[in-house]
Amino acid sequence: MTQLNSYRSGPDERGHFGIFGGRYVSETLMPLILEVERAYTAARKDPSFQKELDYYLAHYVGRPSPLWLAERLTKALGGAKIYLKRDELNHTGAHKINSCMGQILLAQRMGKKRIIAETGAGQHGVATATVCALFGLSCTVYMGATDIARQAPNVFRMKLLGAEVKPVTSGTGTLKDAMNEALRDWVANVENTYYIIGTVAGPHPYPMMVRDFQSVIGRETREQIMGFEGRLPDKLIACIGGGSNAMGLFHPFLDDKDVAMDAVEAAGLGLDTGKHAASLQGGRPGVLHGNRTYLLMNEDGQIDEAHSISAGLDYPGIGPEHSWLHEIKRVNYVAATDDDAIEAFKLLSRTEGILPALEPAHALAHVARIAPKLPKDYLIVMNLCGRGDKDIFTIGERLGVKL
Amino acid sequence: MSRLAGRFAELAKEGRAGLVTYVMAGDPDAAQAQAILDGLPAAGADVIELGLPFSDPMADGPAIQAAALRALKAGASTRSALGQLKKFREKDQTTPVVLMGYYNPIYIYGAEKFCKDAAAAGADGLIVVDLPPEEDAELRPYAKTAGLDLVRLATPTTDDKRLPIVLEGASGFLYYVAVLGVTGTRSAVTDEVSAAVARFRKTTKLPIAVGFGIKTPDGAAAIARNADACVVGSALVQQVIEGPAAEAAGRVHGLVKALAGAVRAARAKRTA
Ligand SMILES: Cc1ncc(COP(=O)(O)O)c(C=O)c1O
Numbered sequence: 094m095t096q097l098n099s100y101r102s103g104p105d106e107r108g109h110f111g112i113f114g115g116r117y118v119s120e121t122l123m124p125l126i127l128e129v130e131r132a133y134t135a136a137r138k139d140p141s142f143q144k145e146l147d148y149y150l151a152h153y154v155g156r157p158s159p160l161w162l163a164e165r166l167t168k169a170l171g172g173a174k175i176y177l178k179r180d181e182l183n184h185t186g187a188h189k190i191n192s193c194m195g196q197i198l199l200a201q202r203m204g205k206k207r208i209i210a211e212t213g214a215g216q217h218g219v220a221t222a223t224v225c226a227l228f229g230l231s232c233t234v235y236m237g238a239t240d241i242a243r244q245a246p247n248v249f250r251m252k253l254l255g256a257e258v259k260p261v262t263s264g265t266g267t268l269k270d271a272m273n274e275a276l277r278d279w280v281a282n283v284e285n286t287y288y289i290i291g292t293v294a295g296p297h298p299y300p301m302m303v304r305d306f307q308s309v310i311g312r313e314t315r316e317q318i319m320g321f322e323g324r325l326p327d328k329l330i331a332c333i334g335g336g337s338n339a340m341g342l343f344h345p346f347l348d349d350k351d352v353a354m355d356a357v358e359a360a361g362l363g364l365d366t367g368k369h370a371a372s373l374q375g376g377r378p379g380v381l382h383g384n385r386t387y388l389l390m391n392e393d394g395q396i397d398e399a400h401s402i403s404a405g406l407d408y409p410g411i412g413p414e415h416s417w418l419h420e421i422k423r424v425n426y427v428a429a430t431d432d433d434a435i436e437a438f439k440l441l442s443r444t445e446g447i448l449p450a451l452e453p454a455h456a457l458a459h460v461a462r463i464a465p466k467l468p469k470d471y472l473i474v475m476n477l478c479g480r481g482d483k484d485i486f487t488i489g490e491r492l493g494v495k496l
Numbered sequence: 497m498s499r500l501a502g503r504f505a506e507l508a509k510e511g512r513a514g515l516v517t518y519v520m521a522g523d524p525d526a527a528q529a530q531a532i533l534d535g536l537p538a539a540g541a542d543v544i545e546l547g548l549p550f551s552d553p554m555a556d557g558p559a560i561q562a563a564a565l566r567a568l569k570a571g572a573s574t575r576s577a578l579g580q581l582k583k584f585r586e587k588d589q590t591t592p593v594v595l596m597g598y599y600n601p602i603y604i605y606g607a608e609k610f611c612k613d614a615a616a617a618g619a620d621g622l623i624v625v626d627l628p629p630e631e632d633a634e635l636r637p638y639a640k641t642a643g644l645d646l647v648r649l650a651t652p653t654t655d656d657k658r659l660p661i662v663l664e665g666a667s668g669f670l671y672y673v674a675v676l677g678v679t680g681t682r683s684a685v686t687d688e689v690s691a692a693v694a695r696f697r698k699t700t701k702l703p704i705a706v707g708f709g710i711k712t713p714d715g716a717a718a719i720a721r722n723a724d725a726c727v728v729g730s731a732l733v734q735q736v737i738e739g740p741a742a743e744a745a746g747r748v749h750g751l752v753k754a755l756a757g758a759v760r761a762a763r764a765k766r767t768a
Contacts, residue, residue, distance in 0.1 A: 119555045121651040276554045281677035393573040394604030395551040
C-alpha cells in the first residue's frame with residue numbers, strides 16, 4: 094500500500110485523484126461546471142447549508158439509518174460478525190436520496206428551476222423525482238429503453254411523482270446512454286437547468302460532491318459501531334455501480350489503516366466471459382462522461398456495453414476516486430456474478446427478513462464468501478444500500494415464477 | 497505557411513467566407529466514405545473536417561451519433577480514419593483537413609503517436625470536443641511537435657472572462673459553436689452569431705469559423721456574411737442515409753455544391 098499522509102485530501106483543485114478525474118467536457122458546459130464548483134465550495138463552508146441539509150436528512154429521509162447486527166445471517170455463515178448499514182430504510186429505498194437532497198439544495202441556491210438526471214435501476218431517478226416534488230421543481234429523467242423494460246415499477250413511480258421519463262434508445266439503451274443524453278440536454282439548457290448526477294462520476298466537482306453527500310453513511314457507521322463494539326470494524330464491504338454508496342461508506346474510514354475495505358463489482362455472467370460490468374477488473378483507464386477513470390472498452394477506445402442482472406451496476410465505468418484507490422491499493426476490488434447475487438438475495442431474505450436490492454446483493458455475495466473463514470470477533474460492516482422491492486420482477490423471472 | 501493558414505489567407509484575399517464540410521470517417525462504409533471525402537474539394541469544400549467515430553458522442557445530436565455508429569458497425573476505427581485521410585492526400589495536397597472527435601480513442605491510441613500518425617496521414621489540425629483548455633496540456637505539446645493546429649471552441653457560454661483562456665494557445669482558427677446544444681438540432685440565429693463574431697474579432701486575429709446549427713444554403717449564406725467560414729455537418733451526414741448507400745457520395749456532394757454556391761455569393765449579394 095502506498096503511504097500517504099491522508100487518503101482523504103483528494104481531489105486537487107483541478108479535480109484530479111492522481112491521474113484520474115478531471116473535467117473532460119465540451120466548452121459549452123465548462124463555465125457551468127465551474128459555476129457548480131464555485132457554488133458547492135461556498136455551500137460547503139456555509140453552516141446554514143449543512144444545517145438545512147441535516148434537517149431534511151433527519152425529518153424527511155429518515156436518517157440516521159440503523160446499523161443492524163445481523164445475528165441470524167452471522168450464524169448461518171458461521172464466522173465473522175456481520176453488521177448491515179440499513180440505507181435501504183431511507184425514504185425511496187436506497188442511498189441515492191442522500192446525494193439528491195444535497196444537490197437539490199445546491200441547485201436552489203444557484204437559482205436553477207429545472208432538474209435533469211440519468212438513471213439506471215431507476216433508484217436515482219426516483220430519488221431525484223422525489224426531491225423535485227418536495228421542492229416543486231420540474232424534473233426530467235433520462236433512462237435507457239432497456240432499463241425501462243426491466244425496472245417498470247420505478248418508471249411508474251417517477252411518473253407518479255410528476256417527473257417526465259425520457260426513454261433513451263441511442264447506443265445500447267442503458268445507463269451510459271442515459272448519461273450521454275442527460276449531458277446533451279444540459280448543453281442545450283445550461284441557463285436554467287441543474288444536472289443531478291447519480292453517482293461519484295462525471296466532471297469535477299461531481300465525484301467529490303456526491304462523495305461528500307454520501308459520506309453521511311460512513312460518519313454514522315463510525316459512531317454506531319463505536320456504540321455497539323467500542324472499536325472500528327475490521328472490514329467494510331459495498332457494491333460498486335458508479336461507486337457512490339461505497340465511497341459514502343468508505344471515505345470517513347480511509348485514514349484508519351486497520352480498517353480494510355472490499356468493493357464488489359458486478360461480474361455478470363463471469364469476469365472471463367466478457368459479459369460483466371467490472372470496470373476495474375476488466376477495463377483500463379480512459380476518458381468518458383467528464384472524467385478519466387477505468388472503463389470497459391475495445392482496443393480502439395470505443396466504449397463496451399456492460400452486463401449485469403442489476404441495472405444499477407450496469408455501467409462500463411466507475412468513479413475516478415475508486416480508480417485511484419484501486420491503483421494505490423487502499424481498497425480491494427472484487428467481483429460477484431449474477432448467480433452469486435441471486436443466491437445472496439435469497440439468503441438475506443430468509444435469514445434476516447430483508448429483501449435486498451440486487452445491487453447490495455452483490456456485496457452480500459462477497460460477505461457470504463469470506464465470512465465463514467473469518468474469526469467470530471472479526472467485524473464486517475456491509476452497506477445495505479437499497480431494498481429489493483424494485484427487483485422482484487427480475488428475480489421472479491430468474492426463478493421461473495410469473496408475477 | 498500551414499495549409500490552414502494558407503487557405504484562410506486565400507479566402508481573405510478573395511473576400512469571401514469558406515465552406516467547412518464535416519463528414520464522418522468510414523460512414524456508411526469504407527468505399528463510400530472514401531468517395532465522399534475525395535469528392536468534397538471539387539464540390540466546393542474549402543476546408544474538411546473529418547469526424548473520428550466514437551461510441552459515445554456526447555456533444556452530437558442524432559444525425560452524427562447515428563453516423564458514428566454506422567461507421568463503427570461497418571468496421572471503422574481511429575486507425576482506418578487515418579488510412580482514409582492518407583488515401584485522400586494521394587490525390588489532394590491542398591485542401592486542409594481537420595480531424596474532429598472525442599478524446600478517449602485518441603488517448604487509447606496514445607496522444608503522442610496519434611499526433612504523429614495523423615500528421616503523417618496528412619491532417620492539419622485537431623478538434624477534440626471533450627478536451628477543454630483546462631485538460632488539453634496532455635495533447636497540445638504533441639500536436640505542436642507534429643505541426644498540427646489544436647483548434648479551440650468558443651460557445652455562447654464563453655463570456656469575456658473566459659475568452660482569454662480559450663484563446664491562449666489556440667491556433668488554426670477559432671471554432672464558434674453557434675447554438676446552445678448538440679450538433680444538428682437548433683438553428684443558429686444570425687444576429688446573435690454576428691454579435692459574437694464581432695466580439696471575438698476584438699480579441700483575436702485567428703479566422704473565425706461558425707458551426708452547429710447551419711443546415712441550408714440560405715442559413716450558410718447568412719453566416720458567411722460575417723464569419724470567415726461556416727461549418728456544415730449534420731445536414732451533410734444526413735444525406736448519407738437519404739437514399740441508396742451506393743449513391744451516398746452523389747447526394748452529399750450535391751448539397752455541398754449548393755452550400756458552396758450560397759457561401760460564395762453571400763458577400764457579393766450584400767454589396768450588390
Ligand atoms: C440500490 C442501489 N445500490 C447501488 C447502486 C449503484 O450505484 P453506486 O455504485 O453509485 O452506489 C444503485 C444504482 O442505481 C442502486 O440503486
